[in-house]
Amino acid sequence: MKTLLSRAPGPAGTLELAEVPEPRPGPGEVRIAVAACALNYPDALIIEDRYQVRPPRPFAPGAEVAGVIDAVGEGVTALVVGDRVIGMPGLGGLAEKLVLAADRCVGIPQSTPFDEAAALLMTFGTAFYGLKRRGGLTGGERLLVLGAAGGVGLAAVEAGKVLGAEVIAAASSPDKAAAARQAGADRTLVYPRGPFDREGRRALSALIKDACPDGLDVVFDPVGGDYAEAALRSLRWGGRLLVVGFTAGIPQLPLNLVLLKSCQVVGVAWGAVAREQPGLFAEAAAEVVELHAQGRIRPRIIERLSLDQAPAAIARLAAREAVGKAVVVF
Ligand SMILES: NC(=O)c1ccc[n+]([C@@H]2O[C@H](COP(=O)([O-])OP(=O)(O)OC[C@H]3O[C@@H](n4cnc5c(N)ncnc54)[C@H](OP(=O)(O)O)[C@@H]3O)[C@@H](O)[C@H]2O)c1
Numbered sequence: 001m002k003t004l005l006s007r008a009p010g011p012a013g014t015l016e017l018a019e020v021p022e023p024r025p026g027p028g029e030v031r032i033a034v035a036a037c038a039l040n041y042p043d044a045l046i047i048e049d050r051y052q053v054r055p056p057r058p059f060a061p062g063a064e065v066a067g068v069i070d071a072v073g074e075g076v077t078a079l080v081v082g083d084r085v086i087g088m089p090g091l092g093g094l095a096e097k098l099v100l101a102a103d104r105c106v107g108i109p110q111s112t113p114f115d116e117a118a119a120l121l122m123t124f125g126t127a128f129y130g131l132k133r134r135g136g137l138t139g140g141e142r143l144l145v146l147g148a149a150g151g152v153g154l155a156a157v158e159a160g161k162v163l164g165a166e167v168i169a170a171a172s173s174p175d176k177a178a179a180a181r182q183a184g185a186d187r188t189l190v191y192p193r194g195p196f197d198r199e200g201r202r203a204l205s206a207l208i209k210d211a212c213p214d215g216l217d218v219v220f221d222p223v224g225g226d227y228a229e230a231a232l233r234s235l236r237w238g239g240r241l242l243v244v245g246f247t248a249g250i251p252q253l254p255l256n257l258v259l260l261k262s263c264q265v266v267g268v269a270w271g272a273v274a275r276e277q278p279g280l281f282a283e284a285a286a287e288v289v290e291l292h293a294q295g296r297i298r299p300r301i302i303e304r305l306s307l308d309q310a311p312a313a314i315a316r317l318a319a320r321e322a323v324g325k326a327v328v329v330f
Contacts, residue, residue: 003095025073036118062093119299123155139164149176300324
């Protein structure tokens with residue numbers, strides 16, 4: 001089968017197309033004939049050994065897939081050959097076949113196209129788990145989404161609207177802000193790109209405060225860096241800062257602000273929920289699939305690529321150039 005391998009740490013250009021034997025499912029596992037694999041920022045990190053997980057090489061990146069079960073291992077009863085599923089293996093998705101634990105697969109309806117299905121779990125899974133279950137976002141609250149034109153960011157904009165919030169989308173260019181607006185944001189905010197000095201950090205805080213003079217109930221932050229503290233400063237009493245990712249670096253927050261605002265800084269580790277709370281993962285993932293089937297959410301796919309085009313798309317994620325989702329189709 002064809003795959004795209006990382007054989008040594010490095011940027012996307014180091015990935016190599018390869019032909020390898022098909023994997024076989026072990027007990028409790030299924031094999032998925034991958035129809036689509038969505039790309040995510042962690043794909044850019046994992047191949048450079050900059051992600052929390054450092055798999056042994058060679059490995060294929062690709063954190064989330066959609067496809068059809070084409071073999072089942074011993075003891076698997078809940079899935080059969082021919083079932084349409086999505087899964088979030090974390091890696092290995094940029095391959096024609098992939099083996100995954102059966103209980104990590106989520107069924108999808110016949111009517112759900114594979115390209116959109118592949119882009120549901122990481123982005124909308126994170127957005128809904130973060131906003132609803134970790135952040136307790138409720139109708140009428142005011143939500144700020146940072147990095148709002150990225151994969152997770154756009155999903156958080158849509159999820160915020162589904163949950164009835166007022167959504168302010170923040171991004172680093174007018175084009176990105178426009179994409180977030182199209183996804184349903186009520187208002188947008190264009191922030192500058194770092195690095196920031198002391199004055200720059202102050203200006204960033206003032207920019208967010210001016211855009212949200214009455215304060216924020218929830219901040220969804222997949223960006224981190226200096227943006228996190230600037231956003232924290234605009235939280236209302238009792239607000240919640242959702243820590244989702246660190247594309248701009250890992251921030252250090254002054255805890256006096258947390259006390260003064262009686263606010264919460266809440267970690268959102270959706271990627272680990274499948275392992276730590278499998279029941280919750282299955283329930284939350286099924287909710288996302290259902291919302292998509294109802295037409296209430298839709299991944300913004302901007303590129304459908306072949307396997308050999310994936311390295312260039314991963315490089316665009318790393319370079320802060322991507323808007324929406326890129327999906328590799330097989
Ligand atoms: N916690 C979880 O369970 C979970 C799940 C999925 C993803 N994540 C994390 O969420 C983050 C976003 O993932 P994604 O797939 O949505 O990424 P993405 O599509 O690349 O979006 C990330 C956004 O970050 C902003 N950014 C700021 N500095 C950047 C830089 N130096 N390089 C690239 N982007 C930069 C960009 O927006 P602007 O240019 O507008 O600032 C970009 O649109 C990643 O850190 C990822 O690891 C976490």
